[in-house]
Amino acid sequence: MTSPPRSRRFFRPILTDIRRTAAAWRQRIPFAWIRQLSPQTLNRLVILQTVLVLLACAVFVATAMYVDANTGVRREATTTATWTMRHEGGIPIAYLRFPHYPQFGEEAVTSDRLVKYLKTKAPNTLRATMIIVYDFDEVRSKGPTLTADGITLDE
DSSP, X not given: OOOOOOOHHHHHHHHHHHHHHHHHHHHTSTTGGGGGSOHHHHHHHHHHHHHHHHHHHXXXXXXXXXXXXXXXEEEEEEEEEEEEEEEETTEEEEEEEOTTOGGGOEEEEOOHHHHHHHHHHOOSXXXXXXXXXXXXXXXXXXXXXXXXXXXXXXX
């Protein structure tokens, strides 16, 4: 069975509805309302838009500068270090551990002056100066140990 042929009476209300819908959509198309604005209002909108874009750029640049200034900050820190001496391959190596920074583990130091000092004086702890890298005042990593009990360490 087939449906009967459609007449104008059937299609006219549908086409009218489509035209009305298209006209309503045309009124709501983005930026279509700009044509209805006066030149003075349009100038104010352009100025406002320019100010907002410049403000967003300023916030972006300020945020980038703040992040750059507070990441990767290298500072010297002086702290106590405990030590142990081990001989590896006939070479005496001093291993330093930093109780205030347990996340760094131990550092091997092969300085002849430090090894000689540790053998003769044998202190329990050392005062070590090292480089610490911070991100937003949180310790990120450790750089080289610069001195131990006033002895400059060889790199």
